[in-house]
Amino acid sequence: MTSDTVILEARDLQKRFGAVVAAQDINVKVASGEKLSLIGANGAGKTTFMNMVTGYLKPDSGAILLEGGDVTKLNPRQITQRGVCRSFQIPQLYEPMTALENVMVAIGASGRRFSFFQPADLNETVEQARAMLKRFALDPYAHRPVSELPGGVRKLLDIAMALVRNPKILLLDEPTSGVSVDEKFPLMETVMEALAAEAVTVIFVEHDMDIVTRYSDRVLAFYQGQVIADDDPSEVLSDPAVQKYVTGTAGPATAPAGAEKEAEA
Amino acid sequence: MHASTRRTYLSGLILAAALLVVGFLLPAWLLFTVTKAIGYGLVALGIITLMRGGLVSFGQGLVYCIGAYAAGLLATRIGVTEAPLLLLVGMVASGLVGLLVGPLIARYRGIFFAMLTVALSMVLYGILVKMNAIGGSDGFTLPEPTFFGWQPDVGTSDLALYVTAVIVACAAATACRLYYDSMAGMMALAVRENELRVEYLGSSVFNVTVRNFAIAAALGGLGGSLNAMALGHIDPLFSFWTTSGEFVFISVLAGHLSVGAVFVSALILELVRSFSNRYFPETWQMIIGIFLIATIIFLPGGVGSLFQRVLKRGPAAGRGESAENEGRAAP
Numbered sequence: 001m002t003s004d005t006v007i008l009e010a011r012d013l014q015k016r017f018g019a020v021v022a023a024q025d026i027n028v029k030v031a032s033g034e035k036l037s038l039i040g041a042n043g044a045g046k047t048t049f050m051n052m053v054t055g056y057l058k059p060d061s062g063a064i065l066l067e068g069g070d071v072t073k074l075n076p077r078q079i080t081q082r083g084v085c086r087s088f089q090i091p092q093l094y095e096p097m098t099a100l101e102n103v104m105v106a107i108g109a110s111g112r113r114f115s116f117f118q119p120a121d122l123n124e125t126v127e128q129a130r131a132m133l134k135r136f137a138l139d140p141y142a143h144r145p146v147s148e149l150p151g152g153v154r155k156l157l158d159i160a161m162a163l164v165r166n167p168k169i170l171l172l173d174e175p176t177s178g179v180s181v182d183e184k185f186p187l188m189e190t191v192m193e194a195l196a197a198e199a200v201t202v203i204f205v206e207h208d209m210d211i212v213t214r215y216s217d218r219v220l221a222f223y224q225g226q227v228i229a230d231d232d233p234s235e236v237l238s239d240p241a242v243q244k245y246v247t248g249t250a251g252p253a254t255a256p257a258g259a260e261k262e263a264e265a
Numbered sequence: 266m267h268a269s270t271r272r273t274y275l276s277g278l279i280l281a282a283a284l285l286v287v288g289f290l291l292p293a294w295l296l297f298t299v300t301k302a303i304g305y306g307l308v309a310l311g312i313i314t315l316m317r318g319g320l321v322s323f324g325q326g327l328v329y330c331i332g333a334y335a336a337g338l339l340a341t342r343i344g345v346t347e348a349p350l351l352l353l354v355g356m357v358a359s360g361l362v363g364l365l366v367g368p369l370i371a372r373y374r375g376i377f378f379a380m381l382t383v384a385l386s387m388v389l390y391g392i393l394v395k396m397n398a399i400g401g402s403d404g405f406t407l408p409e410p411t412f413f414g415w416q417p418d419v420g421t422s423d424l425a426l427y428v429t430a431v432i433v434a435c436a437a438a439t440a441c442r443l444y445y446d447s448m449a450g451m452m453a454l455a456v457r458e459n460e461l462r463v464e465y466l467g468s469s470v471f472n473v474t475v476r477n478f479a480i481a482a483a484l485g486g487l488g489g490s491l492n493a494m495a496l497g498h499i500d501p502l503f504s505f506w507t508t509s510g511e512f513v514f515i516s517v518l519a520g521h522l523s524v525g526a527v528f529v530s531a532l533i534l535e536l537v538r539s540f541s542n543r544y545f546p547e548t549w550q551m552i553i554g555i556f557l558i559a560t561i562i563f564l565p566g567g568v569g570s571l572f573q574r575v576l577k578r579g580p581a582a583g584r585g586e587s588a589e590n591e592g593r594a595a596p
């Protein structure tokens with residue numbers, strides 16, 4: 001799957017919020033088709049990284065290149081139109097609408113033009129929306145208002161909406177958070193199955209190291225806004241600094257008190 | 266043609282036909298009241314279009330007044346008295362103003378957006394009051410309108426204008442219904458629910474807002490030019506904030522679910538106003554207030570939610586338009 005072409009590059013990204021360093025010296029090259037996971041305790045800067053890549057936050061300095069072109073100054077809409085789509089740590093849905101309608105809006109938004117006098121629920125739109133729901137095993141929820149749906153279902157729907165555009169890069173912010181432990185693997189399995197047919201590059205934030213090991217080609221470990229490790233899952237997870245600051249698996253003598261809890265939160 | 270599109274056109278036609286027949290049975294005073302209510306309803310139709318995109322304008326008097334003055338000046342200065350032409354000019358003039366003003370205020374939300382619209386309408390009011398060349402605070406009188414060259418006599422002119430109003434209102438309501446049910450209309454509902462996600466799906470919140478504002482402005486101008494002809498006299502009060510307040514009242518009473526409800530609500534307002542003026546002077550604002558409170562408490566989706574309950578539309582036709590959520594803040 002992974003090729004040598006660099007699809008996304010972050011160069012020297014810096015971002016501060018007052019005294020908080022949310023990103024420091026971030027240099028990352030992502031290869032096309034790669035499955036990259038981001039790990040790190042809460043507040044380490046993972047979401048900030050995604051927010052900068054998608055244009056929601058402007059870095060204080062540094063650049064973001066998409067397929068070699070500078071996209072640092074673009075806004076989320078323009079980034080989305082260039083094929084970088086994302087899901088959110090807290091699913092961003094249209095609450096009173098049904099799951100089907102949520103996907104229909106995503107389809108509408110990805111069309112170049114839409115008629116004012118043709119109904120939104122044209123057969124082809126509805127069929128396309130249903131097919132997308134089915135890919136994520138969401139068809140039983142098609143006609144339920146999303147505000148009534150359980151957490152895992154909302155997570156999947158959030159991802160399904162991001163996938164409507166057939167993005168080149170898909171960013172998933174904690175796809176399995178807020179889901180019970182035994183649901184995490186099936187959920188991730190559903191996501192990866194839905195993506196299997198696509199040559200999409202996936203960057204996802206994950207706290208469960210078993211999922212990280214199973215589903216990523218490469219791992220970036222964040223700590224206080226910096227990337228402290230960038231390698232294969234096995235290499236990163238055996239790195240002493242990562243064990244100390246991220247996974248809390250370095251043993252009681254070196255792990256900071258509560259580090260594990262923090263990482264899981 | 267899609268089944269729901271055909272149903273919308275048919276409903277528009279049937280309603281227009283029924284209202285035209287009714288027009289020949291109504292007494293003259295009621296014809297005038299209904300025509301004026303249709304003018305108000307058109308402005309409110311614009312407001313509910315905005316409401317569907319998450320915004321309320323408290324200054325629609327601005328476009329109502331511009332439509333009225335555009336029609337009035339055309340009639341008095343250039344001598345055009347053709348009703349259809351005056352309506353068209355009122356609509357286009359306000360629509361253009363909407364297209365100009367829209368981009369300037371489309372980034373504001375909530376109370377800021379609402380107050381900016383009020384401010385603009387009050388600026389227009391202030392200017393018109395000072396413009397003695399076009400009547401200042403007294404305004405001016407319009408000549409009787411003609412209809413395709415035909416000048417109706419005093420007895421039939423109310424009916425002629427009523428017929429025109431019904432046709433215009435049914436066409437506008439049909440067009441709005443088609444827009445609301447379209448993907449573009451669904452996008453407006455999405456903007457109201459979650460702007461961030463709309464942008465993150467690659468669609469422009471700004472475009473949706475400007476579009477809705479321009480549509481609302483055009484409808485406001487249409488209502489203004491119609492009422493200029495119905496009343497036969499216009500003055501700067503068309504742009505006063507209390508006038509805008511009445512439009513908001515009609516819109517809240519109607520809710521944004523049904524395009525017909527705005528006209529029913531406008532008629533309720535007009536009837537309450539004329540009856541209380543006749544039988545209980547100086548009380549109509551109080552009665553209107555009670556109406557509004559009752560609506561917000563017992564019918565948060567507005568009069569339109571009653572229609573929907575009666576008509577029982579299909580599951581896909583709801584399109585996230587829950588009446589229950591209206592008027593209440595999300596947790």
Ligand SMILES: Nc1ncnc2c1ncn2[C@@H]1O[C@H](COP(=O)(O)OP(=O)(O)O)[C@@H](O)[C@H]1O
Binds near residue numbers: 017043044045047048
């Ligand atoms: N918009 C913001 N304003 C102020 N501080 C922020 C903002 N976004 C993130 N931060 C801060 O930046 C740091 C990194 O946050 P974030 O990227 O959300 O971490 P993570 O996703 O790894 O948990 C945190 O200390 C957080 O409080």
Ligand SMILES: [Mg+2]
Binds near residue numbers: 048
């Ligand atoms: Mg985060």
